[in-house]
Amino acid sequence: MPYDPSAFPPFAVTVDLVVLTVRRHALCALAVRRGESPFKGRWALPGGFVRDDEDLEQAAARELAEETGLRAHGPSVPAQDNGAHLEQLATYGDPGRDPRMRVVSVAHLALAPDLPAPRPGGDAHSARWAPVEDLLRQGGYGQDEEQAAPLAFDHARILADGVERARSKIEYSSLATAFCPPEFTVGELRRVYEAVWGVALDPRNFHRKVTGTPGFLVPTGGTTTRQGGRPAQLFRAGGATLLNPPMLRPEA
Amino acid sequence: MPYDPSAFPPFAVTVDLVVLTVRRHALCALAVRRGESPFKGRWALPGGFVRDDEDLEQAAARELAEETGLRAHGPSVPAQDNGAHLEQLATYGDPGRDPRMRVVSVAHLALAPDLPAPRPGGDAHSARWAPVEDLLRQGGYGQDEEQAAPLAFDHARILADGVERARSKIEYSSLATAFCPPEFTVGELRRVYEAVWGVALDPRNFHRKVTGTPGFLVPTGGTTTRQGGRPAQLFRAGGATLLNPPMLRPEA
DNA sequence: GATCATAGTCGTCTGCCTGACGATAAACAG
DNA sequence: CTGTTTATCGTCAGGCAGACGACTATGATC
Numbered sequence A, B: 001m002p003y004d005p006s007a008f009p010p011f012a013v014t015v016d017l018v019v020l021t022v023r024r025h026a027l028c029a030l031a032v033r034r035g036e037s038p039f040k041g042r043w044a045l046p047g048g049f050v051r052d053d054e055d056l057e058q059a060a061a062r063e064l065a066e067e068t069g070l071r072a073h074g075p076s077v078p079a080q081d082n083g084a085h086l087e088q089l090a091t092y093g094d095p096g097r098d099p100r101m102r103v104v105s106v107a108h109l110a111l112a113p114d115l116p117a118p119r120p121g122g123d124a125h126s127a128r129w130a131p132v133e134d135l136l137r138q139g140g141y142g143q144d145e146e147q148a149a150p151l152a153f154d155h156a157r158i159l160a161d162g163v164e165r166a167r168s169k170i171e172y173s174s175l176a177t178a179f180c181p182p183e184f185t186v187g188e189l190r191r192v193y194e195a196v197w198g199v200a201l202d203p204r205n206f207h208r209k210v211t212g213t214p215g216f217l218v219p220t221g222g223t224t225t226r227q228g229g230r231p232a233q234l235f236r237a238g239g240a241t242l243l244n245p246p247m248l249r250p251e252a
Numbered sequence C: 001g002a003t004c005a006t007a008g009t010c011g012t013c014t015g016c017c018t019g020a021c022g023a024t025a026a027a028c029a030g
Numbered sequence D: 001c002t003g004t005t006t007a008t009c010g011t012c013a014g015g016c017a018g019a020c021g022a023c024t025a026t027g028a029t030c
Helices: A057-069 A134-137 A156-174 A177-178 A186-197 A205-211 B056-068 B134-138 B154-171 B175-179 B186-197 B203-213
Strands: A012-023 A026-033 A045-050 A084-092 A105-112 A127-131 A217-224 A234-236 B012-023 B024-032 B047-049 B084-092 B103-111 B127-131 B217-224 B231-235
Touching: A012 A057, A012 A084, A012 A127, A012 A156, A012 A177, A012 A186, A012 B186, A026 A057, A026 A134, A026 A156, A026 A186, A045 A057, A057 A084, A057 A105, A084 A156, A084 B084, A084 B103, A105 A156, A105 A177, A127 A134, A134 A156, A156 A177, A156 B154, A177 A186, A186 A205, A186 A234, B012 B056, B012 B084, B012 B154, B012 B175, B012 B186, B024 B056, B024 B134, B024 B154, B024 B186, B047 B056, B056 B084, B056 B103, B084 B154, B103 B154, B103 B175, B127 B134, B134 B154, B154 B175, B154 B186, B175 B186, B186 B203, B186 B231
Parallel strands: A012 A105, B012 B103
Antiparallel strands: A012 A026, A012 A045, A026 A127, A084 A105, A217 A234, B012 B024, B012 B047, B024 B127, B084 B103, B217 B231
């Protein structure tokens, strides 16, 4: 097929973000309230149009910064001590997913440590961290009526895909450390796994696994007692990004 | 951001296909020769524009049918006895990846059994199955000069991503059966793994693993001798799509 | 037809990893 | 001082994978 500039239908291309964090023992996602029709007043994933001169990952990083203030690191940006992990998730392009026009959305997945200031202040009217369980509960019932409505557009599916990606990827990679601050304890890392998977893990076997995998955790020498109990060793994420053999979730 | 129809830049959206098969003990990909500028005469991945009224997966299935005659089954189309596995791979949208205009390409991965008729006869001038090793060898040297040039656009990276997806996904899923005809032997399945991973596997341990995983293989009762040697039992793919525990590739 | 080459299939053995769980250590709250 | 909490080390049995021996059933070759 020759590339006739008039031969292709024009699309709008957006990035949508599944931003996950662990707060109070629960896996939470960032949701913004829509100020415009359609789905006015409903909760949605943050996102926006890709600009003419930017890459898809740049657009996602820009939206992430606008909504959360987080700097992102991903495939093309090496990891720093602060900032969130960012990776492409999947692309959604059903005709009719947006009633106004043909929109193709390249969804991205971002993983962030619990934010010191949960101040999402972008162009959205309001934003909040909500447990993914609440956001995905169809016809769900939150504490108030506002939370009951399902997410706008096909964002429930996008969120579900992002959560599943995170759940499976921490099995065989060091991605769970993206939910932790730069220095963390084995127990804090374990609580991340427990929140993401929604299960309880044996602290002794977990400790053996993560400390026994070479290159996964590097002791910093310090200790902390911020969880109460006996002081725990502090670690930072090591260079190993792949966990071999993987740590499989307990059977369903 | 309000959705002002004039506020977003228009994009062209295409689907590109990484179609993989196993031929003569090698993992091969479908490549088409470009008949138009830019990259005229160079090899590229098959693909085309997404139409105004079709879903991304539909567009990929249509392109696959045009190029290979294969019917696809994927997330939204249940598996049939014939046809190829189709799934979304990733989306590539660098500004400048196409010198003529802003194009976002949603790449898809298709896995097909060795085709009875390798007759790719779509709109491309010519098409061929080429070992991925040859296509990815930068400044590679094939039998003839034509094969030496790298793939057009960013298609080498897309192909590499697709190959890596296939290599990793057969570890923990039954996807390798997508490379096999409806009925196949354990040895044929093992040769698929060997070709995709580029390693030699122990036939006895492989046999134990795949026949010992419940729901993975279902014996049909028949036997075949098409490989020479002692007749082998014929199987078809069972209902299990996930392989637990996974079959990990030998260490690098 | 005997022999050989080729594949397929069944076992055995050993070492590693995991899940279950006991025991000890080091902090804090009363 | 005692109980509670969390961290960390050890032990043990079962499961699984890699290495590899043995046997079986075909076709090819002499």
